[in-house]
Amino acid sequence: MPTETDRLVRGFTVQLRHSGVSHVIICPGSRSAPLTLAFTRDPAFRCWLHLDERSAGYFALGLARQLGAPVALLCTSGTAAANFLPAVVEGSLSRQPLVVITADRPPELRENGAAQTIDQLRLYGSHVRWAAELPLADGSEALERHARATAARAVELALGPPAGPVHLNFPFREPLVGPRIPEPAIETMEPVTRAPQPPPEAALAQLARELPGRRGLIVCGPQSPALPARAIAALAAALAWPVLADPLSGLRVGQHDLSAVVESYDALVRDPEFTAGARPQVVLRFGAAPTSKPLNGWLAALPEARQYVVDVAGGWRDPDVTATAMLRADPAALCAALLPRLDGAARPDPAWGARWSAANQAARGALRAALDALDEPFEGRAPVELAAALPEGSTLVAGNSMAVRDVDSFLPALARDLRIEGTRGASGIDGVVSSAAGAAAARGGPVGLLIGDLSFFHDLNGLWPLRRYGLDLVVLLVHNNGGGIFNFLPQAEVAPDQFEPWFGTPHGLDFRGAVEMHGGRFEHLEGSGGWREPIARAVAAGGLTVLELRTERTRNVELHREVQRRVQEAVRGCAEARA
């Protein structure tokens, strides 16, 4: 590698480091050698090898999510770069800062049939915050400075708000490798000073005037990093409002004040007798749209309520078109500015909060009793047992499709030091194993993954880094031989001949062999419960353990409906919850 390429690349990576990137996921290749060498020769970077670019992208997302810091992702030219697209899309929608770096052929080898050469310019289209092509080094100081500025700028734009992926495309001409050179004495830029913008005064004044004394709800949807739980809990206390807390919001579980938290909304809003007396005048929403379809549907059917959607920038997170106003504000900054203005503010009739609280208590108790009464394995029990078995400081990663819905429906509010994470940007079933592996790579505490069989299959390659890097992950694999969520959909009844082969899609896979290939232990969870002991054992053992719970899809629908029925009965029987 000629010295000018090396100098340009080293300046770039050193600036990336100064701007706050310390983890790099590297996929092998030849064209990317100048960058691979610059990163791996610099002991300040923690470099992670991954053999599958698709999984690598999600691994980077999981790591960035857990660290709350930007992560770099590198691959060689060609379809390698195309394999990053799913994670780039997920990162854009779930707002994770990712610096995606692709190596490319020089201009003279493009679009003329050279091997491993594809059109990589703007490869990720609208799914990145920024895309730029670096120049070929020419030995000039101007270009070297430009490459360093590009590194600083890439991190700045990846951090948003909203955070997201950026794409840098690096052309390299052969020869691609040279001997190690000393770190160039370069001037690095300082990281950009960042602080959330304070909310507009007019909005604060409006909220301080409109919220107090009204029957209100705070709705917290998925957000990662988590919403400011203490601040939102304090806001709820000042307003005497319930907090409907999605498990991925950071409000359902944590060490903040949980007294206002309502987690049984999925059951409550289905009960017309309850909702008749529970219609809010004002809704203040933080985070993305909640996971619960019944909750979203109910919120969309409250035309009389003023609904505020709080978000930092341009997310327009309102799929059901219910917002009265969009508040462009950082949630923490909004709470901090609003709270002092609510000192001694009026409160709604105490019956308002009491009704929600009583109904929630009734539902929670009934749910616990219903789960305990089952004498067969039930998927809804899995998140409860997994959360109970994970020690303080752990992260529970919820897969998409049924896993996250079961966490939403069955995981009670818990005063525990647990993080609940998911990939709820695009909510795909892909890349979930890798997201959990990336979370494990941050080494911030044990990681437990709740996942279904289709999702597990889709990202089996995501298991690879676990053995390579001695990472610890406990997987609770709910195996119902197909797409369990589809059994809840009309397809199952309207098109019975097509249902099993094309929607249910039983695949007959026994994952033991694949898990063992990755050095993992594979065990079955037996019986109707008591799973927290084997889960805790697996956590204590370290490494990878996959605990498989076998269930049956049609029975699962019946059990969900049965448990739901019992919870609704309990809510109906709760006098305090009545209007």
Added chain:
Amino acid sequence: MPTETDRLVRGFTVQLRHSGVSHVIICPGSRSAPLTLAFTRDPAFRCWLHLDERSAGYFALGLARQLGAPVALLCTSGTAAANFLPAVVEGSLSRQPLVVITADRPPELRENGAAQTIDQLRLYGSHVRWAAELPLADGSEALERHARATAARAVELALGPPAGPVHLNFPFREPLVGPRIPEPAIETMEPVTRAPQPPPEAALAQLARELPGRRGLIVCGPQSPALPARAIAALAAALAWPVLADPLSGLRVGQHDLSAVVESYDALVRDPEFTAGARPQVVLRFGAAPTSKPLNGWLAALPEARQYVVDVAGGWRDPDVTATAMLRADPAALCAALLPRLDGAARPDPAWGARWSAANQAARGALRAALDALDEPFEGRAPVELAAALPEGSTLVAGNSMAVRDVDSFLPALARDLRIEGTRGASGIDGVVSSAAGAAAARGGPVGLLIGDLSFFHDLNGLWPLRRYGLDLVVLLVHNNGGGIFNFLPQAEVAPDQFEPWFGTPHGLDFRGAVEMHGGRFEHLEGSGGWREPIARAVAAGGLTVLELRTERTRNVELHREVQRRVQEAVRGCAEARA
């Protein structure tokens, strides 16, 4: 599903069928239900389920390549669609007709935080021949006719030339499923009448004037469907020119006249004594740039030669910028038009062809002797044994990286009914298992896959359809625990500390468990040869067999160099090959 959606979709799928699509690969999902039902309820379609969209895309490519016909590929909304990108890129560059259909949310659920909703418009950027969004059905006949015309047009554009993927994005509003409706009585359009354009008269006259009597070479690079072997062989005979035949060109192996075929060019062009008397005055190139780097390098160092690159349309397949002229012509049409004009044409000095032929014979014999003399396993022997073991009518799929290079270097010209295929558009190591599975799905004869361990790992999920559909595939897995091709690159010497962890990338995977998970047999190939017997047994047994050959990367480099040295010695010792 309201009847208007059903009518629009059915009209679309029926037209697709009339335009020549009979195979559809379907990935499960809910939003895509209207299309899934329309395809699977129509017995005229052969529908294939795949659980992993990335593999499904390559499976579709393998099927389209083997059938020589357009194939449809369907997925639901969200990152599912993003997973198709690698195969779309490969399909664009290797020119396979693919109708990619993605389901999407309706306009009111886009870009506002709805789950499984991403920006799918122009998702594949410059990598499709055409991208269009279908309208939501409104019951009007105009839109239904538009949807049918879009189907016809999509197939027309996917067929090129050059062939490639097209993308149709279908928004659907809930409810998504309805009962089966009778096939609508619609007017379908006839498939577009297609015939290659005849080459321009001026170009024909120029070639008829310039080629005869000159020392020329025909160079055939990768092309799929294969180049017109008989016509090119006839052209070579008329001109008395050698044909340098890449294994993926369709000229190296087949039942055409092989007398002019030279396959040992990789060894020959490294020998300055041979090349001193073997410099052509004219080169006529068909197909993509050859796999052999030495051959491309040598061709690029012939400034005195007139080099014609023949291609149907806009491919500009000339990475080394050696072309004197680009001939926009269909290879078969060009041969057909040119041949009559070469009747009784002048020929070069017979020593020209004799020299190439003698050198090639010497190299071929030396290669066979060198392989036979080895008393240890050698990767270069694998393609020879695999081809020998496959019965007539088979397809040999060559993986990228070392596999295709070993086929190129070691597979002799064979007068046999064998197809050699690869994914040489972007030449990625991804999707290779699925390409072979797709070839097997065409049921046009046995399929053997030669593949390395990294590539096999990357697309393990590609094994899934084999058991599901009872497909037959024999995999010769060359397992050298990492990226064998990198050991041939300067990285190995220039950056020894970084080499093994970041380029060699040993992963320690034993694939038996994963293969058995997919219902395959897993066996080891032992010794230095005699592998065709276990390969033939595996072919006869049907289903999936993976035959693993364990090798060692550094020893592999030595053996390649040793065999190469012996071949070059033989060429140097061949008096007829001397200038």
